[in-house]
Amino acid sequence: MDTLGASSSPPAPTAEPWELTDGLAVEAIPGKGQGVRARRPFARGETVLAEAALFTQSLRRTNASTNVLPCGGNDAHGHVAARGGLFLRGARFNSSCVPNVNNHWDAARGLLVFRALRDIAPGEELCLAYGRLLATRAARRAEMRAKFGFECACEACALTGRALAESDARRESLGSMYAAHLQGAYGDPMDGLGEAVLAVRMLREEQLPVYASSFYYSGFHCCAAVADYRSAKAWAAKAFDASRAAFGADHASRWKRLVSDPSSYAAAGSLGKRTLAGPDSPLWAVLGLS
């Protein structure tokens, strides 16, 4: 892992590619100015960069626009941090509505950690999400224009015709489900479980793994609440894996306990006893989610 302090500064940008840090190069990216490309493979969950801020400031009074990254929950999850920081290397990442890197604030270490959301091949551009992703292209572009003054040129925003209509419909529907599930508004556990499975499938279609742990949590909650601990364990294992890849082992650690003992969950058994289904069930394979 490459951990950078605030004191080291990168060279001034040139037209030629230059090494940002081990395995990362800054290069010209069509339609986006410069950006970061992988020079070696990165595995899903791997830290591509961990960096201390040069300085931080209130995000409500920021004057640095896209160059300030949140030191706390980021926009992509609808949790907006109170403070943001200037990260000399992190500010080189462009945005994409199909991000392959997640920026997560590690408060204990005072570092912004950038992790690969999926396996990344040499030559691929590494992109974060500057804004909300679970919205139509028109809404996403409007947010980027209003907040940062640029027109998003990512691959999801370049879709046209039927592919765009389908992507818009999936993201809108994921947005509604995400908002409801964050508040624990699952309805009947069977309905909540069905939504969680649907959401996991749609996230795969939209290539948005960064939200997966939230819906795995929903699946876990529904199964644990009806004391189906076998299924709950399988959902918890998925939540642990997705959470560790996007947010790191410390963040995911609470899932370890729930994988080994789902009955220790606060709402365990609170809705009586029923048998639902988990990611270990044949249904999962039938839906092509294995």
Ligand SMILES: C[S@@+](CC[C@H](N)C(=O)[O-])C[C@H]1O[C@@H](n2cnc3c(N)ncnc32)[C@H](O)[C@@H]1O
């Ligand atoms: C933090 S900087 C990223 C690095 C920048 N491209 C550079 O050349 O230094 C943010 C700026 O990059 C550009 N940018 C980032 N993501 C983009 C995207 N998806 N589409 C078009 N431009 C983008 C915009 O000009 C934005 O204001």
